[in-house]
Amino acid sequence: MSPSQPQGAPLSGPRTLPPQVRSALPAGDGPRPFSVYLHVPYCRVRCGYCDFNTYTNLSMGAGASAADYVGTVAVELEAARAAMEEAGLPARPARTVFLGGGTPTVLPAGDLAALLGLVRDCFGLVPGAEVTTEANPDSVDQAYLETLAGAGFTRVSFGMQSAVPHVLAVLERTHQPHRVPLVVDWARRCGLETSLDLIYGAPGESLEDWQRSLEAALEIQPDHVSAYALVIEEGTRMWAQVRRGELVEPSDDDEATKYEMADAALTAAGYQWYEISNWARPGRACQHNQAYWRDWDWWGAGPGAHSHLGDVRLWNTRHPVAWAGQLADGRLPVAGHEILDAQARRLEQVMLAVRLREGLDLRALEPQHPERLVPVVSTLVGDGLLDKAAAAKGSAVLTLRGRLLADTVTRALVQGGT
Structure with missing residues (x-):
């Protein structure tokens, strides 16, 4: 598939990076590896703790709606490649591609396959490139996963979060615990590596609840486990509930104990920590995760996505309507940048x-x-x-x-x- 622009979105106007950004970019492609991140901002339900750039309105108008996402990203990737090449930074094949959100699997499986095709056409993929999408357990079935595997995806990261119904309810997750082993088994049958994301420290979660979630995750035997402490961010619905006294904010000591429990359980089961919040079976560490920690370059496409090129940090316009409008006007949707000293x-x-x-x-x-x-x-x-x-x-x-x-x-x- 070749990148194509949304109908009614002629390219005209500036498509270059600011002069100060161009002068700060690393000379040539050099040895720096390159990755691509695609931010899919749509969700069926917005969880109360979430402060990510997500939207439950899937029909926001031409170019910004979920149905138009592939076409609008096509324009951004094409413009990004052209802007980097114009600045003297030739396109490099991506070693990793990651679709995050939001919930990427709100989109049809064919759309995710098309997105990977866009990355392949714009930048290329190295042989054996790691390609991951995040997914909610209730947003995919076996046919969906088979389509992803056939398109070249290699990993799926499922948002399990907890195995305890009352904890899932506090987090406002929509799936049932029994769904998680099913989707992992389907993914495994398709040849996809699997990761489970867990959250500890939810209001009302006991140590016994957390142990139950760890045991449930290990029984499923994924290739990779991420475990993150819940951070209740100001402005979220959960933050308001804590302020009103409806929920009790987790303590640092409680979260430290739960981290130690996770490390002990995962280590005993043969997983090895490779980054503070991530454990994997030997040879199954997430390469895209490590791209961030190892200072690789990456381009982030989609509303609010961030990019990292040498000493330059760029971030996109957050709202999908404004993001799509800038692309329709022939502009890169970059809202700001920073050059690190x-x-x-x-x-x-x-x-x-x-x-x-x-x-x-x-x-x-x-x-x-x-x-x-x-x-x-x-x-x-x-x-x-x-x-x-x-x-x-x-x-x-x-x-x-x-x-x-x-x-x-x-x-x-x-x-x-x-």
């Missing part, structure tokens, strides 16, 4: 790399004056936050306690080297 780059380098099991190369952080980090690393090892053996080899690798206090470790390493 050396200090911000250093902070980002530490913050991202320290989250990984492989850790942060301390010699790369301070190549000229490595002695500056010796006192702070020694203190962090003494406090039980960094692995002693790894530190002796020049790497900052978090211990279990360090994973719970990763922000503290990041601050110490950034400040200790300046």
Whole structure:
């Protein structure tokens, strides 16, 4: 499939990146790997804790409706490729593609196949590229998953969140617990790798509830598990419920205990943590996740999507109507950008790399004056936050306690080297 623009959306006007962005882009394609993220902003129901850029109105008008999403993304990807090439950054084949949301599987399976075709046509895919979509357990069936596998998808990440009905009700999830093993089995039959997303710390979730969810997830035997602490963001419906006293906000101690429970259960079952919130069977770590932590380049298409090119950060217009309107006017839908200076780059380098099991190369952080980090690393090892053996080899690798206090470790390493 070749990219095509929505009917009635002639391309005219500026399609280039701002001059200051073009001058800050990395020269040539170089060795930096490249990924593509597609943000599908549509959901049947918006969960009370969700602060993502999502919309339950699937019919927002020409170009912005769910039915028009593929055609509008086609225009954005074509424009993005042209803008990068005009800036001297040739197109590179994508090593990973990730469809997130929202709920990408609100769209028909054929639309997701078409989206992957657009990425393939615009940028290309490396042989064996990892291609993932998020999915709700009640939004797919076996035929849907077979279509994805046939189109070249390799992974599905299912939003399980919990196996306990009253916890799912608090989170306003619409699926039933019995649905999760069914969809994982269907995906497995299609040759797709599977991941389960879990959330811990929901109001009213006991330690026994969380243990039950962990056991249910492990019984399903997915390839990959993500476990995230619930963060109740200001402005969400759940935040308002907490303020009114209808729900009790989870405590830091409760969430720390649940993280330790997750790590113990998953490790005992043969999963290995590779990033603070992610565990996988050997060889099944999510490459797209690691693209973020390893400082790859990526282009994010869709309303509110973010892009990362060298020192440049870009973010799209959030509302689908405005996003589609800019593309219809022949403009890239970039709402803003940031060019990181050396200090911000250093902070980002530490913050991202320290989250990984492989850790942060301390010699790369301070190549000229490595002695500056010796006192702070020694203190962090003494406090039980960094692995002693790894530190002796020049790497900052978090211990279990360090994973719970990763922000503290990041601050110490950034400040200790300046």
